[in-house]
Amino acid sequence: MTASPQRIVLAARPHGEPKPSDFRLEDYAMPTPGEGQVLLRTIWLSLDPYMRGRMNDAASYSEPVAIDAVMEGGTVCEVMASNTDAVAKGDIVLAHSGWQTYSVVDGKMLRKIDTSLGPISTAIGILGMPGMTAYTGLLDIGQPKAGETVVVAAASGAVGSAVGQIAMIKGARAVGIAGGKDKCDYVKNELGFAECIDHRDPDFAAKLKAACPDGIDVYFENVGGEVFEAVFPLLNFFARIPVCGLIASYSDTADATPKWAGKMMRTILTKRLAIRGFIVRDFANRRGDFLRDMSQWVKEGKVKYKEFVTEGLDSAPEAFMGLLKGKNFGKQLVRVGPDKV
Numbered sequence: 001m002t003a004s005p006q007r008i009v010l011a012a013r014p015h016g017e018p019k020p021s022d023f024r025l026e027d028y029a030m031p032t033p034g035e036g037q038v039l040l041r042t043i044w045l046s047l048d049p050y051m052r053g054r055m056n057d058a059a060s061y062s063e064p065v066a067i068d069a070v071m072e073g074g075t076v077c078e079v080m081a082s083n084t085d086a087v088a089k090g091d092i093v094l095a096h097s098g099w100q101t102y103s104v105v106d107g108k109m110l111r112k113i114d115t116s117l118g119p120i121s122t123a124i125g126i127l128g129m130p131g132m133t134a135y136t137g138l139l140d141i142g143q144p145k146a147g148e149t150v151v152v153a154a155a156s157g158a159v160g161s162a163v164g165q166i167a168m169i170k171g172a173r174a175v176g177i178a179g180g181k182d183k184c185d186y187v188k189n190e191l192g193f194a195e196c197i198d199h200r201d202p203d204f205a206a207k208l209k210a211a212c213p214d215g216i217d218v219y220f221e222n223v224g225g226e227v228f229e230a231v232f233p234l235l236n237f238f239a240r241i242p243v244c245g246l247i248a249s250y251s252d253t254a255d256a257t258p259k260w261a262g263k264m265m266r267t268i269l270t271k272r273l274a275i276r277g278f279i280v281r282d283f284a285n286r287r288g289d290f291l292r293d294m295s296q297w298v299k300e301g302k303v304k305y306k307e308f309v310t311e312g313l314d315s316a317p318e319a320f321m322g323l324l325k326g327k328n329f330g331k332q333l334v335r336v337g338p339d340k341v
């Protein structure tokens with residue numbers, strides 16, 4: 001007997017940091033797939049910083065989640081029933097079915113996961129959207145050269161950890177920025193970055209400068225805010241800045257009047273201005289290159305990854321609020337259901 005499906009909807013728009021009452025867990029009737037549709041059972045849900053933006057009723061590069069609608073999110077699912085030739089019952093697929101245990105989606109929106117490449121969770125991690133963000137942002141925009149210094153913050157996280165490791169594969173010197181000693185130790189000792197500086201250290205700016213004696217050639221922007229202010233004076237002539245994310249300011253409110261640098265970087269990201277902002281899907285045509293290279297690097301141990309898993313759909317709101325505060329240590333995933341039922 002299958003448990004009643006459950007979903008988490010956006011109950012209210014947060015003002016500043018999200019809080020538990022902004023989310024609501026609901027039961028719903030098992031959906032039935034129509035023509036061309038597929039019934040999916042969620043195995044893994046990806047939690048990602050961009051979801052904070054979807055909770056706001058503000059113009060951005062994607063539509064906001066409506067009040068009472070299911071929270072959006074990438075998922076790895078099992079096909080339970082299929083009314084399309086594209087996928088069959090039992091297939092494991094990449095979907096964007098959100099924070100719910102079962103869903104009905106158009107078969108055309110799914111991608112079958114090649115389970116020979118790695119554990120299926122990697123399809124929403126190192127071999128999925130975050131890994132491809134690191135790959136395209138760094139290689140296509142950052143273009144690191146041997147001997148150059150590449151700096152990335154949120155360096156133990158899904159995107160940042162891959163950025164530094166790809167930079168090293170290309171012969172560059174990787175310097176990470178992360179929150180706290182454990183994360184910095186991991187980035188330096190396990191991932192092999194030359195240095196990793198704690199952004200909460202009172203001497204952060206001076207320590208970052210000391211860690212980059214030749215300046216910074218590529219700054220992969222993941223956080224913005226005070227980290228960017230410390231990086232800015234260290235940038236070399238012709239430095240490249242892929243503007244990927246600005247998590248430090250995602251919960252800023254209009255009345256909090258963010259500093260000009262934060263406002264400017266947000267505009268660079270969302271409008272993709274020339275210090276180049278980007279969104280991973282801009283590089284959809286690089287997917288084949290990415291999967292070929294990244295799966296090879298992972299197999300060879302040149303790129304390591306860490307997953308940070310919470311159990312059960314009901315853990316998602318707390319895990320997501322934690323992600324925005326740096327409580328995750330690695331790619332934040334929710335184990336929604338078992339691999340097989």
Ligand SMILES: NC(=O)c1ccc[n+]([C@@H]2O[C@H](COP(=O)([O-])OP(=O)(O)OC[C@H]3O[C@@H](n4cnc5c(N)ncnc54)[C@H](OP(=O)(O)O)[C@@H]3O)[C@@H](O)[C@H]2O)c1
Pocket residue numbers: 048049050129130133153154155156157158159160177178179180183199222223225227243244245246247248249278279280281323324325326327328329330331332
């Ligand atoms: N443009 C795109 O297409 C695209 C795609 C994917 C992700 N992104 C962006 O890439 C960035 C990283 O995403 P991710 O999925 O890899 O997340 P993640 O790094 O796994 O998790 C987020 C991390 O951000 C750090 N952080 C939070 N607040 C911070 C602050 N005030 N100052 C400095 N660091 C802070 C925390 O790490 P510490 O504890 O180390 O500070 C936290 O663990 C985000 O900005 C995200 O929006 C963009």
